[in-house]
Amino acid sequence: MSTREKTWWIIGGILILLYCLFPIAWIVSLSFKAPSDIANGSFLPTAATWQNYSDIFTGSASDLFLPALRNSFGICLIATFISCILAMFAAYAIARLDFPGKTLILSTALGVAIFPVISIVTPLFNLWRQIGLYDTWLGLIIPYLSLTLPISIWTMSAFFREIPWEMEQAAQVDGATTWQAFRKVIVPLAAPGVFTTAIIAFFIAWNDFVYGISLTSTDASRPVPAALGLFSGASQFEDPTTVTAAAAVIVTIPVVVLVLLFQRRIVAGLTNGAVKG
Amino acid sequence: MTQTTLPPQEKTQPVSAPRGTISDRSRAERRLGWLLAGPAFFVMLAVTAYPILQAVYDSLFSYRLTDPANREFIGLSNYGVILTDPLWWQALGVTVLITVITVAVELVLGFALALVMAKALSSIRPVVRAAILIPYAVITVVSALAWQFAFDINTGFVNSWFTWLPGVAADTDWFGNWGTSILIICLAEIWKTTPFISLLLLAGLAQVPEVLQEAAKVDGATWWQRMTKVTIPNMKAAIMVALLFRTLDAFRIFDSIFIMTAGANGTESVSFLAYRQTIARLEIGLGSAVSVLLFLAVVLIAFTFIKGFKVDLSQARGDR
Numbered sequence: 001m002s003t004r005e006k007t008w009w010i011i012g013g014i015l016i017l018l019y020c021l022f023p024i025a026w027i028v029s030l031s032f033k034a035p036s037d038i039a040n041g042s043f044l045p046t047a048a049t050w051q052n053y054s055d056i057f058t059g060s061a062s063d064l065f066l067p068a069l070r071n072s073f074g075i076c077l078i079a080t081f082i083s084c085i086l087a088m089f090a091a092y093a094i095a096r097l098d099f100p101g102k103t104l105i106l107s108t109a110l111g112v113a114i115f116p117v118i119s120i121v122t123p124l125f126n127l128w129r130q131i132g133l134y135d136t137w138l139g140l141i142i143p144y145l146s147l148t149l150p151i152s153i154w155t156m157s158a159f160f161r162e163i164p165w166e167m168e169q170a171a172q173v174d175g176a177t178t179w180q181a182f183r184k185v186i187v188p189l190a191a192p193g194v195f196t197t198a199i200i201a202f203f204i205a206w207n208d209f210v211y212g213i214s215l216t217s218t219d220a221s222r223p224v225p226a227a228l229g230l231f232s233g234a235s236q237f238e239d240p241t242t243v244t245a246a247a248a249v250i251v252t253i254p255v256v257v258l259v260l261l262f263q264r265r266i267v268a269g270l271t272n273g274a275v276k277g
Numbered sequence: 278m279t280q281t282t283l284p285p286q287e288k289t290q291p292v293s294a295p296r297g298t299i300s301d302r303s304r305a306e307r308r309l310g311w312l313l314a315g316p317a318f319f320v321m322l323a324v325t326a327y328p329i330l331q332a333v334y335d336s337l338f339s340y341r342l343t344d345p346a347n348r349e350f351i352g353l354s355n356y357g358v359i360l361t362d363p364l365w366w367q368a369l370g371v372t373v374l375i376t377v378i379t380v381a382v383e384l385v386l387g388f389a390l391a392l393v394m395a396k397a398l399s400s401i402r403p404v405v406r407a408a409i410l411i412p413y414a415v416i417t418v419v420s421a422l423a424w425q426f427a428f429d430i431n432t433g434f435v436n437s438w439f440t441w442l443p444g445v446a447a448d449t450d451w452f453g454n455w456g457t458s459i460l461i462i463c464l465a466e467i468w469k470t471t472p473f474i475s476l477l478l479l480a481g482l483a484q485v486p487e488v489l490q491e492a493a494k495v496d497g498a499t500w501w502q503r504m505t506k507v508t509i510p511n512m513k514a515a516i517m518v519a520l521l522f523r524t525l526d527a528f529r530i531f532d533s534i535f536i537m538t539a540g541a542n543g544t545e546s547v548s549f550l551a552y553r554q555t556i557a558r559l560e561i562g563l564g565s566a567v568s569v570l571l572f573l574a575v576v577l578i579a580f581t582f583i584k585g586f587k588v589d590l591s592q593a594r595g596d597r
Binding site: 009010012013016017019020021023024026027030038039041042043086087089090092093094097098099100101102104105108109111112114115116117118119120121122123124125126127129142143145146149150153203206207209210213214224225228229241244245248251252255256258259260263264266267270271 | 303309410411426427535
């Protein structure tokens with residue numbers, strides 16, 4: 001590759017970096033602005049302040065933000081865990097066993113994945129009110145499964161297909177017991193796929209806004225995205241912009257950390273499940 | 278039109294017992310298969326099929342949550358009310374417009390990103406890949422807030438940066454009218470979802486056989502010819518799958534509109550209309566009818582893609 005060509009690819013790479021990071025940089029910058037800086041039209045704050053962060057953790061906005069953060073983590077982790085367990089069994093069956101209905105299960109997963117979320121909300125809203133699940137953790141965990149389970153089944157079956165299952169028999173031939181073969185051979189091979197699936201499922205649950213805003217009403221179960229939506233609406237503070245920005249930065253940190261740590265796996269998981277070579 | 282694709286390869290069928298006789302072993306395997314996959318299958322049905330059937334049922338009633346005593350069966354009247362209401366057509370129009378704009382731009386932009394990622398030097402590739410995952414992973418609400426605050430007349434920087442552009446002044450109110458509101462909603466959506474489409478396209482690019490590229494190069498094909506005659510025809514399946522997914526995803530747009538305009542100035546989408554009927558106005562009957570119509574629209578789009586464009590979903594399922 002010539003030097004000139006190299007330069008062009010580097011410029012292309014830098015443009016992509018700018019494209020991806022600019023809006024994030026803006027919200028970070030906004031979160032450090034003092035109230036006097038909000039309307040001056042500049043990108044960077046004239047004097048950075050931690051005030052907005054102390055507001056959401058200890059100050060006026062903490063009542064809204066902290067319970068929401070706790071709810072989001074709890075609900076998303078439980079939903080991810082349940083769907084990964086269910087998907088693990090299903091994906092194992094799809095990858096290893098020969099039974100009619102495989103196609104039916106995978107098509108159903110696809111159908112559920114493209115299902116318009118709001119169509120589930122209307123009936124659930126009514127039903128949850130009648131049976132007392134409205135505004136509870138369980139009332140969100142159940143519909144979250146409709147988001148996390150299809151992608152989990154899908155991604156995990158793609159991963160499980162790649163596993164050289166013959167190695168299990170090979171280990172047994174070499175004298176390992178069934179349990180040893182499973183624990184020492186299959187678990188290490190399957191773990192990365194399960195783990196990657198869990199990350200992707202968690203992203204999707206963490207991103208949910210429709211269920212969060214429709215099926216909750218108090219901080220008993222309201223997740224972070226819904227709380228963020230209400231920050232900008234409610235006028236509990238003088239100008240909620242900078243405080244909202246700080247809260248937005250806080251909820252972005254976990255996903256950015258996951259992305260930076262596991263980028264290669266996440267890309268493999270997203271593309272493996274979707275387009276298969 | 279000459280396109281260069283490899284001939285379809287013969288698939289080798291797995292060797293199996295002759296049909297008709299189900300051995301005990303395969304019967305046991307079937308039972309185990311459903312035992313393992315059954316729970317996941319059942320849960321998926323329970324969280325989607327049941328609600329949509331309930332919605333179909335509810336949509337046949339005149340039912341307001343604040344007035345449960347007057348719940349009565351009215352047949353398809355709710356659908357009549359909706360389909361004759363300009364509000365529905367407005368919401369459908371906005372949804373279709375946003376879907377078409379965002380998906381078209383994302384496809385082109387996503388393809389460009391995929392090309393850069395495919396060709397980027399190995400030294401910068403991990404950096405680019407990590408960066409591109411960030412918009413994907415950032416929650417939609419945060420992306421919507423970032424774009425909203427950037428263009429906001431009070432808190433934004435866009436007005437002071439771009440005054441040199443015709444039509445932009447210090448007091449341009451981007452969210453004050455329909456056109457600019459839609460524009461910014463589209464920008465936010467495009468920013469957030471292009472990475473996903475570009476990753477799918479990148480995977481598609483990797484499937485284009487290198488031999489064909491080399492052969493075309495030897496035959497003196499220009500870069501553009503190789504792109505249109507070799508690369509794109511060979512990754513058609515990946516492109517169609519990416520398009521199908523993004524179209525259906527864009528069609529249910531809700532978060533960005535809720536955050537940025539809350540449906541003001543005629544920017545309401547179909548999802549938002551359903552939300553407003555159900556949650557804000559507690560009109561369960563009407564809201565259910567909107568939900569059912571949205572569901573039918575999604576089914577129609579999926580059907581059109583799969584039958585009309587012959588999208589091979591076995592590609593998408595990872596099922597060969």
